[in-house]
Amino acid sequence: MVTAMLPPGLSDWREAPRVRVMNNRQLASDGRYVLCWLQQALRARDNPVIDAAVRLGNALGVPVLVYHGVREDYPYASDRLHQFILGASRDLGIGCRERGLACVQHVDREGHREKGLVYRLGADAAALVVEDQPTFVARWQVDRVAARIAVPVYAVNAACLVPPAVLGENVGSRSAFLRRHEPARADWTDSQDETTDLIPFDGALPFTPDRLDEIDLDALVAGLTIDHSLPVSPAFPAGRAAAEARLLRLAQEVLPTYATARNDAMRPEGASGLSAYLHFGVLGPREVMQAVNTASAGAKHTTKFADELLGWREWFHYQARALKAPETYDRVAAWARNTLADHANDPRPDAEDLSALLRGETRDETWNACQRQFVRFGWMHNNLRMYWAKRLIAMTPDPETAWATACYLNDRLSLDGRDPSTYGNIAAMFGGAPGDRDRPVYGRVATRSDGSTRSRDGGAEWLAKAASRPVPEITIPADLPRDRYLANPTRGVANG
Ligand SMILES: Cc1cc2nc3c(=O)[nH]c(=O)nc-3n(C[C@H](O)[C@H](O)[C@H](O)COP(=O)(O)OP(=O)(O)OC[C@H]3O[C@@H](n4cnc5c(N)ncnc54)[C@H](O)[C@@H]3O)c2cc1C
Structure with a gap:
């Protein structure tokens, strides 16, 4: 159990409720800087993670070093996600330098591999300030680093108002x-809370950072193994x-x-x-x-x-x-999982294979219109997302596969995927308010029609056009990554 108190600079901060102490380590008295490791809060201003690091650094009399790194092996790494992340990171670096903050970046790739950079940078730090993200890589990595690193780790919420x-x-x-x-x-x-009083950073670094504002990002992304x-x-x-x-x-x-x-x-x-x-x-x-x-x-x-x-x-x-694992099926309301389980063996005439689903080539025109918006743009309209998620229950062999498929498609294709809103909304589509009667496949889970779009003026034509819009030929995985989305005892995570 973590019992440590907030350190100087943070304990009297108005925004202190944003900060969580992640381990029981002591501040390193010989630390040369406060390391501010960003994963998703990729902005230079009005960023509570940076503000916390600056306040702590000032209290300790050391500068702040902002670090952001991207690897090739995070789940679903693609041109779409990498380009979006690197563009944001480039502007983070520019914005930090404008503020007088040191910001270093690393894009891990063939010929530019850096092992354990957070730990190596952390070895010279007095403390590590990170962001507090409840899902996906940002959460797993912070939990792991906090358990292993020798300095105190403070996680700061930057995602919520x-x-x-x-x-x-x-x-x-x-x-x-x-x-x-x-x-x-x-x-x-x-x-x-933006402290303008900054201690300049001028120390040596254990690696040569990438200057994303000086690199051709398209060429960089094209050369990666993603x-x-x-x-x-x-x-x-x-x-x-x-x-x-x-x-x-x-x-x-x-x-x-x-x-x-x-x-x-x-x-x-x-x-x-x-x-x-x-x-x-x-x-x-x-x-x-x-x-x-x-x-x-x-x-x-x-x-x-x-x-x-x-x-x-x-x-x-x-x-x-x-939740211990916000992305797993066991977060869906128990009544909904039970009623879906009761109908797990019902005939599923609308079932489709993963290839047809991924490419938006199913027998359901409206569903294809939804999916092709995802594949093409990396975004789907909220109303379409509701129909899309509900229909997957009938278009897959069983409820667990439906859940894993919805999460997988959303996470891989959508720029906003892998987010608390991803799994929360899909859980609401699988659970939420019960329907008026017990139906095949769905049991008491409410269904949703495409009427809200189809019945509008021009709705049918719009859906037909959207369902036939050209989409890129994305690769089809040999298997759905089910384990990531089902309670997984080997990973030791399940929602109690
Ligand atoms: C099945 C399903 C899956 C979804 N997956 C995601 C996801 O992966 N990531 C994601 O950010 N949102 C998700 N949503 C919520 C919502 O559909 C999107 O946030 C919204 O469509 C994004 O478009 P927008 O920014 O134009 O939204 P706007 O209508 O302009 O809304 C403004 C902001 O409010 C927030 N917001 C809007 N609707 C919701 C909502 N239902 N739940 C939570 N936040 C909301 C978003 O941050 C959004 O940017 C999902 C909804 C459903 C039904």
Whole structure:
């Protein structure tokens, strides 16, 4: 059990509830810097992870070294994900240097391998400040490093407007969560803590960093051993400028009609398209809410947007934080798993193989329209995602495979995948409010029709066109990575 207290600089910080002490190590008195290791919060400003590192560094009288590295072997590494991450990282580096912060980056590749860089950089550090992410690689890596490294590790929440810790533990329903979350929002929207007083870093490094602002990122990505069959998204350019352009568009064009336009899958421009930038922390929720609060849009629109960004997104972050393995099937409500299990042997005439699913070549035109949006753009409209996830229950051989397939497709293809919202939303589609009667295959799990799009003016034509849009020939894996998404005793993770 971790019992250590917050160190100087953080214990009296207004944003201290964002910080979690990850191990019981002592601050290294001979540490040359505070190492700030970023994985997903890839922004230079309004970044609580960097702010925490700077405050700690200043309290200890040492500078901060910001580090971001990318390897080729994380699950689903592809041109799409790598390019988006590297574009964000490039701008992180530029932004840090503008602030006077040292930021070093490493892209691991043939001829440029660096083993255990976090540990090697950590060997000279007084402490390690990381981000507190409840899912995927960012979570696994921080847990592992905190257990092995010799210095104290402080994990800082940068993904949420309201730090989950201020809401207390064991909040079991979204309505109870909102009762605590809504009154806290104003406090955290206004607070900004950016220390400008920086101690310069001028130390030697145990490796030669990559200068991402001086490298041709396309050529770099093309030379990596990753999945090249999944191309860069033509709709979501990487980097801070693209994120800022989307934020401006939100305030000026999207918000004034958001509450109604957001539900129309035929008008994807009615939604903000911010989820990928939020997932990789190119934008933080605080700056999004500041833009929303100063935009000229009616209350019903801003309230609806806040409900999505804060009421739903942060609820899923809160839930994931309490789960040992937010991505596994055992998080789905027990009643839903039971009723699906009761129907696991029902005939499944709509079942499709993985190849047809991945390429959007099934017998269900609407489903293909949804899937091809994912494959082509790395994003899917919210309404389509609901139909897409529900239908997978009938299009796969059993409920566990349905869960693993939904998570796999979402994680591999979507820029915003691998997120607490991925698994939280899919769990809501598999569980959520029960349906009105017991049906084949679904049992009491509610089904969803494609009526909300098909019955609109031009809806049928739009779906037919979307279902036949050309998509890249992505590779089909020999096997679905089921183990990643099913309670896995060998990994020692399951939700209690
Ligand atoms: C089956 C399924 C899977 C999903 N998988 C993901 C995922 O992997 N990653 C992801 O970020 N979202 C996911 N969502 C939620 C939602 O569909 C996307 O966040 C949204 O479509 C992103 O588009 P946008 O940024 O234009 O959204 P907007 O409508 O503009 O919403 C603004 C922001 O609010 C948040 N948001 C909106 N809707 C939701 C929601 N239902 N739950 C949580 N946050 C929400 C997102 O951060 C989004 O960027 C999923 C929903 C479903 C039903």
